[in-house]
Amino acid sequence: ISLTVQEVLESAVKNPKLPLSELGDPFGIISLWQTSFHLLSEGQKQRVLITRAFLGKPDVLFLDEPTNHLDAPRRETFWQTLAHFTKVGMAVLVIEHDSEKLRRHVNRLVDLETLT
Numbered sequence: 817i818s819l820t821v822q823e824v825l826e827s828a829v830k831n832p833k834l835p836l837s838e839l840g841d842p843f844g845i846i847s848l849w850q851t852s853f854h855l856l857s858e859g860q861k862q863r864v865l866i867t868r869a870f871l872g873k874p875d876v877l878f879l880d881e882p883t884n885h886l887d888a889p890r891r892e893t894f895w896q897t898l899a900h901f902t903k904v905g906m907a908v909l910v911i912e913h914d915s916e917k918l919r920r921h922v923n924r925l926v927d928l929e930t931l932t
Contacts, residue, residue: 818852821845825868836871842893843867858885866894870901877901880911895921 819827825836843863848856853864862885869877883891899921902908912918918925 818854820850821848821853821856821864822850824853824864825871836867839867839870842897843890859887859890862886863890870897873901874906876907876909878909878911881913882910883912883917 843866845860845864845867848860848864853861856864862882866879866882869879883894886894898908898910902923910918910922915925915927
């Protein structure tokens with residue numbers, strides 16, 4: 817069984833704390849609403865999954881390589897959206913191999929290679 821983008825979002829977040837209408841469509845997924853998730857490109861899948869994470873509006877959000885497969889404009893949109901949520905109190909832990917990319921967008925950076 818293949819779920820549509822709409823079903824992927826609705827199945828993951830039964831009672832979203834943040835309605836999609838409030839989030840808007842920063843990642844351009846509304847046009848994919850009835851498309852089967854498995855038919856999407858890797859970048860499109862990533863955009864759907866990022867949207868799903870934000871819809872839950874958790875107190876703490878854990879993201880592993882969230883900008884993988886995103887083109888440059890969508891990466892910038894991601895960082896801007898993330899900045900908005902951190903300003904309103906969401907704590908975010910991002911795992912990212914490109915520390916220079918993170919340095920521009922976070923208020924605290926912990927490099928696990930330097931921890932002993």
